[in-house]
Amino acid sequence: xxxxxxxxxxxxxxxxxxxxxxxxxxxxxxxxxxxxxxxxxxxxxxxxxxxxxxxxxxxxxxxxxxxxxxxxxxxxxxxxxxxxxxxxxxxxxxxxxxxxxxxxxxxxxxxxxxxxxxxxxxxxxxxxxxxxxxxxxxxxxxxxxxxxxxxxxxxxxxxxxxxxxxxxxxxxxxxxxxxxxxxxxxxxxxxxxxxxxxxxx
Numbered sequence: 001x002x003x004x005x006x007x008x009x010x011x012x013x014x015x016x017x018x019x020x021x022x023x024x025x026x027x028x029x030x031x032x033x034x035x036x037x038x039x040x041x042x043x044x045x046x047x048x049x050x051x052x053x054x055x056x057x058x059x060x061x062x063x064x065x066x067x068x069x070x071x072x073x074x075x076x077x078x079x080x081x082x083x084x085x086x087x088x089x090x091x092x093x094x095x096x097x098x099x100x101x102x103x104x105x106x107x108x109x110x111x112x113x114x115x116x117x118x119x120x121x122x123x124x125x126x127x128x129x130x131x132x133x134x135x136x137x138x139x140x141x142x143x144x145x146x147x148x149x150x151x152x153x154x155x156x157x158x159x160x161x162x163x164x165x166x167x168x169x170x171x172x173x174x175x176x177x178x179x180x181x182x183x184x185x186x187x188x189x190x191x192x193x194x195x196x197x198x199x200x201x
Contacts, residue, residue: 079161080142081201085194088149091119095169096150098124101131102176111174114181115153123169131175133158138173140165144198152190153181 096115100108108125116122130136135157139147144159146168151157156177181187 078141079144079198079200081198082145082195084197086145087194088152088191089145089168090191091115091149092121093168094146094149095121095123097126097169097171098122099126099128099131099171099173101128101173102178107174107178111172111178111181115150115172118153118181118184118187120150123171128173131173133175134177134179135175136160136173138162138165138171140167142166143168143170145195146170148195149191153187154178155182 096112098108098112098115108127112122112125133156135154136159137147137150137157138160140162143165144161147159147170150170150172151159154172157172182190
């Protein structure tokens with residue numbers, strides 16, 4: 001057979017071109033097979049994860065634990081509760097610092113002098129921006145009975161417990177509603193009356 005017959009090329013294409021085409025087809029088939037295998041593995045993994053998730057959701061819920069209630073704000077201050085039937089402290093055992101929360105000049109000094117006349121111990125004078133109503137008596141945990149002694153001197157005065165204050169000394173914050181001290185006889189009678197039990201006692 002002549003060389004011309006051995007080198008015959010179907011459709012007029014060179015033999016090298018046909019071989020290259022066959023190689024490209026084989027590579028393409030292999031890539032497709034690998035891609036399909038990877039896709040199959042991924043699908044199988046998704047199915048397994050889904051089955052496990054469904055089983056996990058179908059498990060009975062564990063017994064819930066006990067959650068401690070949360071309190072808002074700071075812990076309440078422990079007030080020294082008075083004995084049943086206790087009366088306000090005698091004025092001679094109460095030190096009062098008078099603070100003026102009004103625009104009336106010299107009011108703190110005047111009120112402090114009036115309280116000294118009634119037997120209270122002067123603790124000083126000054127100004128404040130924390131006054132409300134006629135007056136507010138600020139006391140510590142141990143100063144409840146002392147604060148009651150000052151409260152009865154001013155009609156409408158309120159008490160305010162202050163954490164961290166030691167002893168029985170109190171502050172008297174004079175507000176815009178202040179019109180003067182209670183009548184001496186009325187205040188003296190109130191000092192002999194038992195105080196109401198404070199909340200929490």
